[in-house]
Amino acid sequence: MITFENVSKAFEGVKAIDDLSLTITQGEFTVVIGASGSGKSSALKMINRLLEHDSGRILFAGREIRSFKPEELRRRMGYAIQSIGLFPHWTVEQNIATVPNLLQWPRSRTRDRVTELMETLQLPPEVYRHRYPHQLSGGQQQRVGVARALAGDPDMLLMDEPFGALDPVTRAALQQEIARIHDASGKTIVLVTHDIDEALRLADRIVVLDRGRVVQVGSPREILSSPANDFVADFVGRSDVGVKLLGLYTVAACLRPGDVAPGPPIASAASLREALSAFVARQVDRIPVVDEQGRPVGVIALADLLRLRL
Numbered sequence: 293m294i295t296f297e298n299v300s301k302a303f304e305g306v307k308a309i310d311d312l313s314l315t316i317t318q319g320e321f322t323v324v325i326g327a328s329g330s331g332k333s334s335a336l337k338m339i340n341r342l343l344e345h346d347s348g349r350i351l352f353a354g355r356e357i358r359s360f361k362p363e364e365l366r367r368r369m370g371y372a373i374q375s376i377g378l379f380p381h382w383t384v385e386q387n388i389a390t391v392p393n394l395l396q397w398p399r400s401r402t403r404d405r406v407t408e409l410m411e412t413l414q415l416p417p418e419v420y421r422h423r424y425p426h427q428l429s430g431g432q433q434q435r436v437g438v439a440r441a442l443a444g445d446p447d448m449l450l451m452d453e454p455f456g457a458l459d460p461v462t463r464a465a466l467q468q469e470i471a472r473i474h475d476a477s478g479k480t481i482v483l484v485t486h487d488i489d490e491a492l493r494l495a496d497r498i499v500v501l502d503r504g505r506v507v508q509v510g511s512p513r514e515i516l517s518s519p520a521n522d523f524v525a526d527f528v529g530r531s532d533v534g535v536k537l538l539g540l541y542t543v544a545a546c547l548r549p550g551d552v553a554p555g556p557p558i559a560s561a562a563s564l565r566e567a568l569s570a571f572v573a574r575q576v577d578r579i580p581v582v583d584e585q586g587r588p589v590g591v592i593a594l595a596d597l598l599r600l601r602l
């Protein structure tokens with residue numbers, strides 16, 4: 293869907309993006325990670341021409357992006373930026389409705405869409421619809437930014453640390469919501485973060501940037517189990533690779549169906565990392581497992597977990 297071919301970009305003679313080649317596949321959830329200053333935001337901004345590349349080619353749907361009008365790119369690609377960037381003199385409703393209004397949707401359709409997105413992003417419409425950005429907390433503003441990016445139902449979503457200012461609970465809820473939106477819509481999503489756990493949770497593919505260059509592209513499992521170099525190994529955290537790998541799998545992958553065990557159950561959709569934590573916290577070696585409806589489906593055994601080939 294998006295291809296970078298040998299793209300470079302310098303600021304005052306210093307390369308922020310250095311000979312970057314990368315393909316972002318349609319329908320995939322791509323997460324770009326890297327240290328501060330590695331060029332993540334710059335790479336993202338070049339996709340919708342907020343920043344022009346100096347050399348190389350960037351293709352969108354097979355065409356060099358310079359041949360698209362910037363307005364067209366921005367309508368087709370929802371964009372939620374790091375610094376929020378809401379229009380200060382517009383209400384929450386007007387901010388979220390930016391693209392629907394540009395597209396001249398009927399008023400009732402736009403209103404319904406705003407209501408739906410505010411509910412999805414846990415901003416009760418009756419409380420927040422008519423507020424202005426300065427009357428919101430940082431995390432609420434960020435959620436309005438995400439709602440605005442989603443509003444016009446774009447082909448592609450570009451998100452630059454969209455959950456940075458959120459507490460862990462709200463953050464986890466919104467990560468789950470974005471994952472659900474991705475599963476349901478099959479949209480192409482590119483999300484920038486420096487949180488490796490967020491990357492592992494959401495990504496189909498992870499792109500690791502270092503000083504404007506791609507150092508590795510791979511699935512979460514590949515990045516964890518075969519880091520390309522010391523930089524990637526340090527970035528993903530050498531000491532807890534094992535538990536992070538367990539975090540990629542669910543209890544369902546390690547189930548003894550039909551068995552029974554005493555004690556409070558764990559959900560089959562919980563991660564094996566949570567299961568390991570439960571084994572340690574409870575000092576047991578078998579835990580009953582239930583499905584989404586709370587029905588018993590079997591048992592998870594610590595011994596099986598240790599024998600798994602991840």
Ligand SMILES: Nc1ncnc2c1ncn2[C@@H]1O[C@H](COP(=O)(O)OP(=O)(O)OP(=O)(O)O)[C@@H](O)[C@H]1O
Binds near residue numbers: 327
């Ligand atoms: N408008 C600009 N003018 C000059 N230098 C810039 C500009 N934008 C970015 N840079 C420089 O380019 C490099 C990459 O910046 P970029 O914002 O892409 O990094 P990042 O990976 O998004 O970092 P962070 O995690 O801190 O957001 C940095 O060294 C930055 O100082």
Ligand SMILES: [Mg+2]
Binds near residue numbers: 452
């Ligand atoms: Mg950035």
